[in-house]
Amino acid sequence: MGKVIVITSGKGGVGKTTAVANIGTALASLDQKVALVDADIGLRNLDVVLGLENRIVYDIVDVVEGRAKLKQALIKDKRFPSLCLLPAAQTRDKEAVSPEDMVRLCNNLREEFDFIIIDSPAGIERGFKNAVIPADMAIVVTTPEVSAVRDADRVIGLLEAMEKEDNKLIVNRVRSKLVDRGDMLSVEDVLEILSIDLIGVIPEDEHIIISTNRGEPLVNNNNAPAGRSFMDIARRILGEDVPMNMYTEKEDFFTRFRRLFKRR
Amino acid sequence: MSVIIDAIKRLFTHEGGSKEIAKERLKLVLIHDRTSISTEIIEQIKEEMIQVISKHLEIDRNGVEFSLEGEENSVALVANIPIKGLRRHKKKG
Numbered sequence: 001m002g003k004v005i006v007i008t009s010g011k012g013g014v015g016k017t018t019a020v021a022n023i024g025t026a027l028a029s030l031d032q033k034v035a036l037v038d039a040d041i042g043l044r045n046l047d048v049v050l051g052l053e054n055r056i057v058y059d060i061v062d063v064v065e066g067r068a069k070l071k072q073a074l075i076k077d078k079r080f081p082s083l084c085l086l087p088a089a090q091t092r093d094k095e096a097v098s099p100e101d102m103v104r105l106c107n108n109l110r111e112e113f114d115f116i117i118i119d120s121p122a123g124i125e126r127g128f129k130n131a132v133i134p135a136d137m138a139i140v141v142t143t144p145e146v147s148a149v150r151d152a153d154r155v156i157g158l159l160e161a162m163e164k165e166d167n168k169l170i171v172n173r174v175r176s177k178l179v180d181r182g183d184m185l186s187v188e189d190v191l192e193i194l195s196i197d198l199i200g201v202i203p204e205d206e207h208i209i210i211s212t213n214r215g216e217p218l219v220n221n222n223n224a225p226a227g228r229s230f231m232d233i234a235r236r237i238l239g240e241d242v243p244m245n246m247y248t249e250k251e252d253f254f255t256r257f258r259r260l261f262k263r264r
Numbered sequence: 265m266s267v268i269i270d271a272i273k274r275l276f277t278h279e280g281g282s283k284e285i286a287k288e289r290l291k292l293v294l295i296h297d298r299t300s301i302s303t304e305i306i307e308q309i310k311e312e313m314i315q316v317i318s319k320h321l322e323i324d325r326n327g328v329e330f331s332l333e334g335e336e337n338s339v340a341l342v343a344n345i346p347i348k349g350l351r352r353h354k355k356k357g
Contacts, residue, residue, distance in 0.1 A: 184286075189283065
């Protein structure tokens with residue numbers, strides 16, 4: 001029986017879809033069978049982040065409404081044979097899928113896959129509930145900014161109200177230099193404010209932008225600090241005890257020189 | 265040239281500190297978010313408290329302040345009620 005994980009956030013644009021794509025590909029590269037489900041109906045994005053947008057025939061609403069079988073709608077990623085995507089519908093709204101539909105769909109996926117990762121829409125409306133209801137575990141993504149942390153707090157409250165107990169946090173887009181000079185909330189600051197366990201820290205990394213442009217997940221790129229961090233998260237999901245690392249790119253001479261003069 | 269001067273300035277001066285401001289603002293905003301008491305309920309509590317206190321004390325209704333304040337992990341309802349004078353009770357019987 002597979003495990004259902006929802007990746008969610010309060011604020012939009014904090015990196016949910018990137019997290020789904022990269023954790024999914026990381027788990028697949030660790031020989032897990034993974035289905036990624038885009039629950040952001042009407043605003044689908046996971047397909048383009050994964051570079052699978054040209055292969056969509058059927059979507060989640062087609063499956064729910066019986067026009068397609070689940071197996072027909074699942075797109076196999078040729079680069080990662082154990083990874084599949086169930087795309088969202090682009091021309092429908094969130095009402096097209098009910099919470100019961102989502103539970104039924106995920107239960108079917110559990111039989112075939114080790115992990116089902118749901119990309120939740122931002123916000124706290126119907127789409128959020130649909131995405132969260134079937135989940136065994138919820139991962140909340142935030143960035144170290146006031147607005148994102150505030151919205152994350154709200155989402156954590158809602159998860160608790162929905163009696164979800166296995167909730168974890170990813171702090172995304174951390175910029176060590178800003179944290180060091182006191183101009184960005186640190187991971188410790190965020191954790192002090194939100195009552196939730198940390199599952200990973202992702203440094204700001206321009207490789208993310210490049211990989212999204214190309215539609216290629218980052219995880220196999222060992223030079224990318226964010227890719228390595230997502231791989232660590234995948235290992236933690238599998239139960240490995242991986243220490244929290246803040247990966248950085250190799251520093252050039254000037255950065256190191258500047259660090260000498262930095263005050264804390 | 266000015267770019268280089270800026271870069272040198274940045275080397276030796278400390279700009280930081282905005283994080284503490286962010287943290288404080290965040291803590292305050294969350295105190296309000298987390299107390300899921302609506303403003304109507306607060307208003308109602310305020311009215312009822314004024315009624316009860318007015319039985320015994322003469323108060324300045326316009327000067328009443330009511331707010332939720334938080335420290336660390338606890339939230340307090342703080343009421344500031346200016347008293348004008350004592351009301352004398354007529355004893356029954």
